[in-house]
Amino acid sequence: MAFTFDGPLLLVGAGKMGGALLEGWVARGFDPARIRVQDPAPPPEIAALLARLGVTAEPVIDATGEAPGVILVAVKPQLMDVVFPSVARLAGPNTLTISIAAGRTLSSFEKQLPQGAAVVRAMPNTPAAIGRGITACTPNAHVTAEGRAACEALMSAVGEVVWVDGEAAMDAVTAVSGSGPAYVFLLAECLEKAAVAAGLDPDLSRRLARATVAGSGELLARSELDAATLRQNVTSPNGTTAAALAVLMADGGFEDLLKKAVLAGEGRSRELAK
Structure with missing residues (x-):
């Protein structure tokens, strides 16, 4: 342009x-x-x-x-x-x-x-x-x-x-895309710590977490499928992913926490405007 x-x-x-x-x-x-x-x-x-x-x-x-x-x-x-x-x-x-x-x-x-x-x-x-x-x-x-x-x-x-x-709408935008990279980096950070807790070497845990988050983001960027469909494509019935997602998607789990986080960021953006 x-x-x-x-x-x-x-x-x-x-x-x-x-x-x-x-x-x-x-x-x-x-x-x-x-x-x-x-x-x-x-x-x-x-x-x-x-x-x-x-x-x-x-x-x-x-x-x-x-x-x-x-x-x-x-x-x-x-x-x-x-x-x-x-x-x-x-x-x-x-x-x-x-x-x-x-x-x-x-x-x-x-x-x-x-x-x-x-x-x-x-x-x-x-x-x-x-x-x-x-x-x-x-x-x-x-x-x-x-x-x-x-x-x-x-x-x-x-x-x-x-x-x-x-x-x-800009307060919500700030909380979603402006602050959103920090949420993604936190995901990588937590995934790395979980890998260590599961018994993996710290260096390997870091490499697995970073590559998984980065690669998944690139796949999402390139794919014509929506995020929900991509998630479902990874999830075999009664498999390991399904067991893990049952925890993340339970009431009060990942979706609810992220919604609370975005609303907190939106509120802070409004406060900064005062």
Whole structure:
């Protein structure tokens, strides 16, 4: 997808997600000369990436020169009140602002930007680091078709992009796909510990757990079958998998726990917006 917006691209925050986005943009042909980065102290690996691309991270971006075509804000929600006010002053009448901060509402940005400013709230996840992320986006009323296309071009550089109708759904999105990788990593962690408890060598347990979770995820990604059908295909009647699933699928088991976890994450996302 082409990068069609005019003006420079300002990336605010060059952490892991900011770095993944930056690398994805350049890999897709975006000119590094059009990128400005605001970050007082990028981590070493991102600093090395910036040096390789010939992009300088600046502690504060001054207001001289052309207004950004896009401002993408990739700082932690807790830092937003410190960082964004000075950034908002850089926006021109045609600037699109994209935020990937969990819990921060569209209105919280609108209050600091020029009247009628176009804002998109986006929630990527950590598989973006390998180009396998998914980002959910929701726009305010001022985002045009061209603005949506610009946002999709930028975020698709690190994976799939979906649009959500209504900002209220973003709290659930955050709890499902934003936090979801941590649930998957916990599964691998627990599977490894269970393997050790069953008498396997720790190194073998780690390899089996990691490969099983990673391979199953790749199979799910490539298959046209839904997750339930794939699960059923592994499960022989009265076999070992069926015995294990009887425990996981009992009342109060895996499904109920995961539902509680997602609802807890959704609630915390709402709290961050207050």
